Amino acid sequence: MGLSAMHDERDRVVEFYDRALVGEQIGERQFDTRILPAKLRELVGKYEIVMTPGEFVPTDLDMARRVLEAGVELLADLGVYCTDTERLIAISRDEIETALEESPESFEQGCGAQTVKVRARGLDDTRAPSVNNGSCGSPMSEEAVVPALASCAMEDIDGLVTGYLKSVLGRETRARTPIELLACKKEVIYARQSLEIAGKPGLSILGIMSGGNSESQDACTFEGGLRASDRHLNVLDNELKLSFDTLNRVLHDAYAGTGTVSAIAPMLGGYCGGPESTAICGVAEVLASRVIFDNQCMGSWVESIWQDYASPQWLWVAGMLSLAFVAAGQHLVTGNWLGGNAGPWTAVQCREMAAQSVAVIACGSSIVHGFNGNAGTVEDHVTGMESRMLVEVCRAVAGISVTDANDIVGRVLAGYEDLCKPGNAPFGKSFLECYDADSLQPKEEFVAFWEAEKADLRSCGLPL
């Protein structure tokens, strides 16, 4: 053998870089407003995708399978748009099918005593889903971040999801500054400190939220930073788009050996349009992240221009992003990001969380990557009690059919529809208002509140 470069699987992203240089050139506005929407409209008609009005959880399994077929066709026909070259990165049907076939049915996250196996779930699957939780991208102060995350880690979660550090060493986190890079490092350091406090040093950490570009994101892998047993986020842009910066991140993770989770976020009302086309686009984005990022684990969030995170259309799309794969017998480890408009220690937040959890778990979601309150915008509105609630609800509802889930979600949200909307949802309380910061225990009234809410949710049909 000569001195020519040897094949290295870690270099696989270079293939997509090459395609981004030679693919069909299209203006970005043309792609956003004409090419993608027209293709989505065509596929909605061709595959007869129709959301039944008022349905919260998709119950038509044949249609779910057609959503997957439509998503495959969308990705195979269009590919992914590269914003740097304004060209399409072509992806073949064979590549999509191979990526699905080669999807691992399970993987491990965490290390030592906190190693957990995350398994692909199926329909009516009584096996409990995995549940990550934490501050989930919400802004955190340096004062509250360690105790708040420790309070989450003390609950029975399978992984800790970090938030965005609003300041570091008293300095505000600003893009493209040393403080942004430092915030990414401190985000992991504080997360690991919180795991030590909780007595679970091996629990998997999922981040990073404090940096907006690959330079700062990649700063999270260092001695004492993210480990191979942790998970780093890979993000596609809205819709079906990526930049070289995204590929930088993928390449870095491949060489750092860090596990990855995708964060795709098709937007209802945005370039995707309505729920049917948003579901198709979301499925295509899951497939794209599998093909390009080679992620073991998926993570789908449904963004909405109306921020209607408890509406029938939001829940239907969120459920469909798992059901499309599960109904077709695919063994992909599907996952969902959850979140609502209300803040901690409010009945509305309990309803938002319960409705979303029931919907996605019944649809076969393998892992929930956390629930953030206040639409992820309010500082320190994170407590361990949300982790307790999420774990209890997600595990209790495993095995519920999509039809039963639809009925349950309807009862859970009855009378709460308007209260869940932005502007109406209650603000809730901060970590320091909800917890004793020294003992890291929730206030007794908070625990009693959840017990009362659980009783109400039981009356809605949740087997809590």
Next chain:
Amino acid sequence: MASTPLELLIEGNEEEIRVFVGKALKDGREPAAVLDELSDSMGQVGAMFERGEAFLPELMLAGDAMQAAVDVLMPALADSRSAFVSKGTIVIGTVKDDMHDVGKNIVASLLAANGFTVHDVGRDAPAETFIRTAQEVQADVIAVSTLLSTTMNHAEQVIAAMDQADMPLCRCIVGGAPVTEQWAESIGAHGTAKDAPSAVALCERLIGMRRLEEAGVRPMLEPD
């Protein structure tokens, strides 16, 4: 059957809407009346978007088609001495280091649908781009979008640059997920809006108040 202006706008059919305008003028219709019809249709597109009956692509395409129609109408409007009355001129963009532009595009398109003249400086736009464009087009309002908390300081820089450039008639509004009313006030912005329809209302209010001030009318304070 010929398509209506509303249908042409929704389709973003720039070619056909130019034909529609040309034919209307050839048939002897008053340019101002044609503009009114198009503006009404554009308003309907905005209303459909707010009701969830049309989505962002339709809103953006309608804005592009409306601009194509106005370009054809402009010479005729000038000849007929009819004034093209825009509700105001807005310069809009996403701040430096922030690549998110969906929210900004929604606000820009809805402003255009509601009769404003909109100049979009895109995403990752430095403060000087906002200011230079605003000076060139004599903007009434600069609308600054920031989705990331880490880029909020760039909105402050736009306002600081406005102060330095001495633009007393121009107003600045800020928006985006991390933006609060308190923060907007603290950096000297003239306002913020929680969503696109509120941003349209805010621009109408700010420009209306400024025009009253220019006319020497002191707006009455509303009783608490």
